[in-house]
Amino acid sequence: MAFAAPAAAHVRSDGTPVTQGGYGIVRLIVPGESERAATVALTVTIPEGVDLKSARTLPIPGWTATVERQKVGSAERVSRIVWTATDPANGFGNTEYREFSFSGGPWPKGKDSVALPSDQRYSDGSVVSWNEVAVDKASEPEHPAPIVTLNAAADGHGHDGGHGESATAAGASHHDDTAAPGANESSDGLWHSISVIGLLLALAASVAVAWVLRRDRVTGS
Structure with a gap:
């Protein structure tokens, strides 16, 4: 139990898969971890090669959300999504969590999963980066990035x-x-x-x- 608790206390996906080449909803579960400060911001980076054309966020009372875009040739892709508490009092402590959701796509084809490096910022100015990816199933990084599972598209021929x-x-x-x-x-x-x-x-x-x-x-x- 001493090892299980720290492993669970990190930014993670709720496990709901999205479809390769399609659009889907990603839900990130973010627990508060600091005993001295409240979580007041979350930044999610969409990695290179994951060219989401659109992303829409679910409103959270007391928080704002910004979808940042990046030029890729003649097109644009979603590069980051930033949620910020409008007031430090709207943050949440280590006995609470928040769900940050967005709907976006298209997700890449030919991949089983996508890691979403995330930065959790606290009211005292400290930042914890959840950006590590396990090298194999047996290892557990200290600061794992949330992983979105991608399912292969169903046979369209029907x-x-x-x-x-x-x-x-x-x-x-x-x-x-x-x-x-x-x-x-x-x-x-x-x-x-x-x-x-x-x-x-x-x-x-x-x-x-x-x-x-x-x-x-x-x-x-």
Whole structure:
């Protein structure tokens, strides 16, 4: 436990991955560590080769956020994101933490992770830089940089989904096509029967009327 506590007390990502080549939300968990001063600023550096075209920050009451950009040829990339407390009283101490979030992209393709070197500034002017990257899984740097995990993009062809939708649609269409003739034939037969019955009733009525008229003539004569 003596070793676990210091390892956990650093700026870190919450572990939510983002998609390679896409846009996603990065959440950084920042605990206060100084017993003498409050955390009043956080600067996150986007490393070279990670060319985010845009970054939008989640507002934090009592704090401001600035997205700094850098020219890369004829384009621009996000180079740094700086959060600053508007007043030292809005900082937080060693029994608290803050969540600093931003949405940005596109994230690079072909990488499993990206380290985001971060500087944590305190109200007494001191700065702690979280900018070290472990050389292997077994090692733990003293000041590790937060790591954002990148997931490979899903297969955009969507063969299974496309075939499933096509099969469903085709099945529905086939069902409608086969059901329609039977329904039409039943409907036609019904109306044909009604027409015949109606004709017979009309003939019967005519015969009955003719018989009555003839009987009246015979009676009257």
